Amino acid sequence: MPKRVMLAPPENVMVQADNLVKIYKSSDVEVMALQGLDLTVERGELMGIVGASGSGKSTLLNMLGGLDKPSAGSLFIDGRDMLKFGEKDLIEYKRKTVGFVWQNNARNLIPYLTAQQNVEMPMLLSGYSGRSQRAVELLDMVGLSHRKNSRLDQMSGGEQQRVAIAIALSNNPKLLLADEPTGSVDTATSNLILDVFRELNRVMGVTVIIVTHDTKLSKQIDRVVAIRDGKTSTEMLRRTSPIRSFGELTEEQEEAAQEEVSVLDRAGRLQIPKEYLEELGLKGGDKVRVELEEGKISIYPRR
Numbered sequence: 001m002p003k004r005v006m007l008a009p010p011e012n013v014m015v016q017a018d019n020l021v022k023i024y025k026s027s028d029v030e031v032m033a034l035q036g037l038d039l040t041v042e043r044g045e046l047m048g049i050v051g052a053s054g055s056g057k058s059t060l061l062n063m064l065g066g067l068d069k070p071s072a073g074s075l076f077i078d079g080r081d082m083l084k085f086g087e088k089d090l091i092e093y094k095r096k097t098v099g100f101v102w103q104n105n106a107r108n109l110i111p112y113l114t115a116q117q118n119v120e121m122p123m124l125l126s127g128y129s130g131r132s133q134r135a136v137e138l139l140d141m142v143g144l145s146h147r148k149n150s151r152l153d154q155m156s157g158g159e160q161q162r163v164a165i166a167i168a169l170s171n172n173p174k175l176l177l178a179d180e181p182t183g184s185v186d187t188a189t190s191n192l193i194l195d196v197f198r199e200l201n202r203v204m205g206v207t208v209i210i211v212t213h214d215t216k217l218s219k220q221i222d223r224v225v226a227i228r229d230g231k232t233s234t235e236m237l238r239r240t241s242p243i244r245s246f247g248e249l250t251e252e253q254e255e256a257a258q259e260e261v262s263v264l265d266r267a268g269r270l271q272i273p274k275e276y277l278e279e280l281g282l283k284g285g286d287k288v289r290v291e292l293e294e295g296k297i298s299i300y301p302r303r
């Protein structure tokens with residue numbers, strides 16, 4: 001088989017994953033967490049990723065964040081080939097290009113320090129000068145400058161999460177990754193957090209990728225990619241511009257505002273929604289007849 005040569009994606013693309021594979025090996029088992037995943041994210045985009053538990057969302061985010069290396073396939077971020085990265089490149093990438101927000105802020109926040117001290121901490125560790133002013137600036141970006149002297153354990157879950165976002169922004173990242181950032185807060189707070197991401201995306205132009213279980217939240221994002229069994233399947237696209245504050249639309253209007261689409265991969269292959277296949281009693285390996293008709297392509301079961 002000829003070796004595939006992957007070319008760098010065009011300038012307007014921030015993330016391009018092709019046929020990305022991640023295999024976790026432990027002593028006796030192998031888990032294929034990503035099974036040939038394709039994903040393109042444009043610069044300046046704010047997009048969502050949804051999928052069942054275990055579908056590979058966090059695995060993908062870890063690859064994008066440079067926390068772990070893909071096993072095979074190709075991954076370009078900000079025009080650079082991540083599979084060719086050595087240790088030094090990874091450290092540099094994490095320092096300069098990417099910011100990370102997790103669901104569990106306890107992971108990077110210290111409860112008995114103030115908001116400002118928490119934001120300054122990573123800068124202190126990296127020897128950043130002028131960090132006190134920068135910390136206030138960052139807290140301002142997430143709408144929290146008035147709480148800068150509050151101890152973290154005296155702040156609400158949503159406020160704590162905004163402190164975590166401020167920290168993720170401290171290196172002025174081009175790409176901001178958030179894994180379930182609204183996982184432990186109520187609906188009103190999760191809308192507020194989404195608003196913060198939107199504002200950062202709009203004002204700073206940072207590309208944002210948000211993993212979420214929260215369907216109320218994902219319905220407010222322009223493009224949401226669904227992952228199934230370690231592969232991208234369908235996408236949900238908003239027909240209308242994003243609503244600013246949730247609750248203005250009825251459930252039916254919400255439903256109508258989103259359109260589910262399938263995406264052709266580079267080789268022209270298509271994943272057909274599972275419900276459609278079930279409806280026609282089709283399963284993997286079955287042969288179908290594909291016909292070009294006036295302005296459309298039809299797929300017929302062979303009987």
Ligand SMILES: Nc1ncnc2c1ncn2[C@@H]1O[C@H](COP(=O)(O)OP(=O)(O)OP(=O)(O)O)[C@@H](O)[C@H]1O
Pocket residue numbers: 024025026031032033051052053054055056057058059060
């Ligand atoms: N470090 C690891 N070692 C071995 N297997 C792993 C590891 N991390 C994840 N997996 C496995 O890879 C698969 C994908 O996991 P992943 O954490 O990416 O799922 P997820 O979509 O983020 O799920 P959730 O919604 O529950 O967070 C799962 O089967 C999981 O058990």
Ligand SMILES: [Mg+2]
Pocket residue numbers: 057058059179
């Ligand atoms: Mg996860």
